Amino acid sequence: MTKYVYTFSEGKGSMKELLGGKGANLAEMTELGLPIPPGFIVTTEACALYNSSGKVLSDDIKKQIDVNITDLEKVTGKKFGDTKNPLLVSVRSGSRASMPGMMDTVLNLGINDAAAEGLAAATGNARFAYDSYRRFIMMFADVVIGVPKSKFERALDEYKEERNMKDDLEMNVDDLKAIVKIFKDIYKEDQGKDLPQDAKGQLYEAICAVFRSWDNPRAFYYRRMHDIPYDWGTAVNVQSMVFGNMGETSGTGVVFTRNAATGENKIYGEYMMNAQGEDVVAGIRTPKPFEELAEEMPKVFEEFTKFSNLLENHYKDMQDMEITIEDGKLYFLQTRNGKRTAHASLKIAVDMVNEGLITQEEAVLKVDPKQLDQLLHPMFDEAALKAATPMGKGLAASPGAATGKVYFSAEDVKTASERGEQTILVRIETSPEDIEGMELSKGILTVRGGMTSHAAVVARGMGRCCVSGCEQIKMKEHADHFELGGVVIKEGDYISLDGSTGQVYSGQIKTVAPEISGDFEKVMGWADAARKLKVRTNADNPADAKKAIEFGAEGIGLTRTEHMFFEPDRIPKMRKMILSETEEERITALDELLPFQKKDFIGIYEAMEERPVTIRLLDPPLHEFMPVKDEDFDVLAKDTGKTVDELKSKAHALHELNPMMGHRGCRLAVSYPEIAKMQTTAIIEAALEVKKNKGFNIKPEIMIPLICDHKELRFVKDIIEQTAKELIAKSGIKLDYMIGTMIEIPRACLIADKIAEDAEFFSFGTNDLTQMTYGISRDDAGRILNDYIEVQRIFEADPTARLDQTGVGQLMEMAVAKGKKSRPNIKLGICGEHGGEPSSVEFCHRIGLEYVSCSPFRVPVARLAAAHAAIKDR
């Protein structure tokens, strides 16, 4: 028979999976000898069984609960539902990972009309007894049955107003008895039956309610934010009540061993006398700073300090504790590792190393890589944010906060920026032509597109805040306004974006600039010492490259050569190239582009000095370069001597139904070998020049995109090799270079052994690989993923943001194994967006990649995540 219930003494601190974090810690604290009210834990396995058997509590589980209640009665000398000395319990959730406040709790359970009388008699405190009863009715009705809480609150407010009372403490026994009566009536009116008086029945129902609360929207959202799997479920802690509301020598408190906001090593918390925990949350009375307890109850404070030091030393982490004082006696109800800000996280880690409490590697593990975004990007001022209500929500595409005036085109952003305005660019979706406007804006908001859409990828590269795929926005193309959450925003109106949560606000919200402390440098240094994975960056120009080096990048994993061609002085030449009718025309146009391309590479090589640089050949479908506006066609017509009609017809011919699976990547080099030739010339000539002029030993890594077949790779490789060989021979300078390929099409993984015969390196392009493996378009993912994640909860994470290790990862592992089989020393890396996402970085470490590459602002995140992976691996 499966054991579904454990007492705190039966449990162990190591049984978190089964007992949940709270339950395991209660068991551990019991073992450490802390004053813990006795109780038991219904396991996460019981939760799983409940969920899989039609949301019914099995008889087996009920029986085990019954046995434990009987034992609890023996230990406490009280009796469940008793009229003389009734046992009251709290029923609380407790999942494997801490999810503070996300799930439901019922206090004072076991009380009923008779037990209230009994409690009054046993404690000699009738006020306390009826205070507990009214609290129970409201909580039980709200949490377990679903009677709206507001009904009770309104009735209580009315009762107090009529009598001109302000504080609950002004109510005497009769008032509380009257309130109990009123609450019972509300319950009956809403439910059509009386409040259940049977304590056992209350308990079963409350346990089920906690199980169900695992499904509530805020729990769901929290799990997504923190990557907690749905499967885990929650345990339930049933604990005999101790009462902070028993009078003036009783109270309740929440305390941290260190300051959660600043990290300062000083007890930090609040307490409130004659109150239960929820009063602190409700904010009816203002709690007092915890230090004051030292004066009010010095012995309790001293005892607390002893135990809290014990706990911090035991768990080797800052603790967040809940305590109750019942008639002068201290009880611990909970302890857990405390949540903290990024700043506090770093300070606590460094301090604890200095205190000799933890090692440097343990310190590294204490800092969550995801939190680093807080340090690297502007954030909203917390107070200002509290006052703001979001209009709606999109995808958290690029972190940071931004506030500015709305403009609907890149050009308008530019004009407004020249006037000195802070701007937000709002678009249905962005295209390469918008890049300058994106760079000039403070933030970008798009209606369509997922985490790897154009807007998202480019914004992350720039470190610009971006909310993408905000599908709730109602907006037409070429509009001068949009509507979101019932608010109409016109051009020039202020909005604010939180790229770390996806929230969109109307109006201005104050932002706080990022600030990097010495603790950051220290922890990152320890991380660098620990990690095995190298961290490169995706950078398309010298400025980005330099920024990435500051953030600790050790090379470039991806230079997208196409981004360079969207600049105003280059795009006309690019268009001329595309519109060429003959190979000769095309070569002439390419010859005009060559000096630009070469100059770019010289800049990048010089910025990176001798660090490795991977350059990818032209990737996007050519129609992306075509003009949209009539005036651009006019310019082009003049430039090429063709008619506007001819040009439009050619542009139309380039149109594809599914351009992501169209004529792009190496397919361009197959159709137009002269493009690959020009790009190779630029790459090699630039390397030769920098080597000659600066003495840097440049070894370009030339990367061929979108390979799906080994013969295709050989075809393009031949072009590159032939071109490079001639140039190097002509120069008389020795130059090494590598030729490798993106692995971004499922078929490439399947035939990676054949590909590795010709490829000296693989770089996983997990954006495209995820797209093809799932059959979900990066550009259109927003709408689909919203239904899959938010509405129907089919996916737990967005695979375009967090690498799908099961499917996409399986292909990657296959490619690694096959690649190494053909070429044991093959160089392996990743340059998809996942290269900066912590869980994905850990995966890359596990499957044996040599490096990850991500946008400059994510480099520190990747460094830290890589360290986590290496340390956990030991």
Place this chain on the structure above:
Amino acid sequence: MTKYVYTFSEGKGSMKELLGGKGANLAEMTELGLPIPPGFIVTTEACALYNSSGKVLSDDIKKQIDVNITDLEKVTGKKFGDTKNPLLVSVRSGSRASMPGMMDTVLNLGINDAAAEGLAAATGNARFAYDSYRRFIMMFADVVIGVPKSKFERALDEYKEERNMKDDLEMNVDDLKAIVKIFKDIYKEDQGKDLPQDAKGQLYEAICAVFRSWDNPRAFYYRRMHDIPYDWGTAVNVQSMVFGNMGETSGTGVVFTRNAATGENKIYGEYMMNAQGEDVVAGIRTPKPFEELAEEMPKVFEEFTKFSNLLENHYKDMQDMEITIEDGKLYFLQTRNGKRTAHASLKIAVDMVNEGLITQEEAVLKVDPKQLDQLLHPMFDEAALKAATPMGKGLAASPGAATGKVYFSAEDVKTASERGEQTILVRIETSPEDIEGMELSKGILTVRGGMTSHAAVVARGMGRCCVSGCEQIKMKEHADHFELGGVVIKEGDYISLDGSTGQVYSGQIKTVAPEISGDFEKVMGWADAARKLKVRTNADNPADAKKAIEFGAEGIGLTRTEHMFFEPDRIPKMRKMILSETEEERITALDELLPFQKKDFIGIYEAMEERPVTIRLLDPPLHEFMPVKDEDFDVLAKDTGKTVDELKSKAHALHELNPMMGHRGCRLAVSYPEIAKMQTTAIIEAALEVKKNKGFNIKPEIMIPLICDHKELRFVKDIIEQTAKELIAKSGIKLDYMIGTMIEIPRACLIADKIAEDAEFFSFGTNDLTQMTYGISRDDAGRILNDYIEVQRIFEADPTARLDQTGVGQLMEMAVAKGKKSRPNIKLGICGEHGGEPSSVEFCHRIGLEYVSCSPFRVPVARLAAAHAAIKDR
């Protein structure tokens, strides 16, 4: 040391891979004791070495050739390049598979000024000697060196015209000497140097030329048509010449053991006296029917008959032989299994079984499944076709021939059809709205789209001829004309299409209706007895279903439920459903669609009786159903009470950048569960009704498309099960049904074990699976594949037409293994277009699928291919 050269006596008939078909057969005929002029074979390995070492003949190979020439001189008593008794040889290609006329041949090699004199002396026939010399110069110059053949032909014609000669035989020795002189001058003028006189040098060069001819465009094209891998390469046969041009007792002939056009069991061929082989081809003189040789040279004829019977009995197949008679002595130069029409193929197979020559299973293997198209679709009249010149070429998307007047819209096709015209529909690309026009036309021509584009898939389903992806066409949208190969075709002009080759012709070409013989039924019966794979059909309506049953379909593998909604009385309701703002509105609209859907299924169930029927839930992105024309928006506005503006804005919102990877398939059911509910209702209610009214035991197979995750499958399955359970319970009738899934997204293959926990069957959707695995859009594949196959020769076959066994097949095998692991009795099938392609069907047999499903017209092809697979497997 590798042996690169084999004499005919050293070779064996079984060494086809190494010696090529011709070489192996020459060896085998030598062994059988047939009169074969001696010679040797340079192997296919030598060809591979030549290709991989920069197109240079290695010294090692040259040395082995030299040794064999010396041996040949000994055997023949002649000497290479000799002035007295010179050895002349023929140099012919011979690949593993027969590729008649595709590669190059040089005859009379070894002749030069001195040897011509020698030959004249040795044979006492100077006319013959110089006739051979002039033949050699022209062939060598044309084939080996690349001097245009036309220059020689023109000179010869002029010489004869000036002298008023008609037949080459009218030329005497002096004429021929003069011709030799003229030819040598032409050679020198073109090449700037003299014709090489060194026999050895001529030989090396000729061998290289044959190796190179493996790369010539017609060989390349032939290999593609017949799925012959490029890697195979060709062997070269060097054989001592025997001379049909030695006088009136000499001659040459090509003979089949049976009639290649009708299959009749009677010798069938032609011969010509005093001629070499190429004279027959050149058509200067008319050859005589081979029977006449019985009178002209009875002894030779008798000897020939003896040997030809021997060969047919030996090879157990109709033989295609080349013979030469030299001064009254018969020689065989070649034998091979003869090419034949589909009709002849069937007749020969059946006759040979009746003659006791082969078994029924051997007979099945003698009929090429690809040939069956000839029997099932109209074809061009051969004579009429010879007179026509194609304007251009697209993809051979759906077989058959069609001729008709061009119209550019489905509506114009309809109007013209009502006037009784035969029409061809020409479109940039087709969409579901064009279906009626496609049905009414004789053939469809599109500018864009690959082998699995909308036009191709629908046309094959209808058995309608289609050429897709004809990218050379210059045509604008809404045009009334197009241009192809310099010809302008206006609306109403006649064109003709060959859907089996992709050729497009201007003007009318006579077509011949298909005709099915008793032999067909007999062979198909033997095939059915042999095969293990079941063959189902893809059919969306009762008419198609019935047609498929006639063709031998054993069930439906795919009913696309969306095709039903494009009919004029339904599409407005479908549009109403899509444009619903609320779930309620949507349910109301779905309720209107339900009766139609149910009626369709009743029709299909009744047509299929108790054969299995797989019905796929709604698959395409919703925007495909939206109106394009303003008048349709007007109708919709009236119908829904919304403004045209609102409707257009909604239609715009449905737009996706990559709809193939967009909001479609089961993703629709996730967003709108009520659609899946309505469809399930129709499927189950229809089954219940047919069961009740007709007594058929219907067991619907409900198929969920585009699954990429097992939780997604469970979500949709839950909807289906809940709906079905209620309906069945309510009906009081027992009804079984299955729920399964398409496997068409790479990730589904990777997690097939998890998917199989819920799926009772897998049906491989290899159209989409190929698309995603390669990252090549089905709709845009035409342009890309043209460059990959025709221009750069990177791909050998179109993976959308012929299953890529290496990549896509690897995923399929993975899915089969994983699926069976979770559910050993899982039902496995394929419903992609590959289900009707012979090599893909064989692959499906090998990996253990239970059935293939294809369009009705391909069902016989699949049956035969399945039989081939099963027989070869033994």
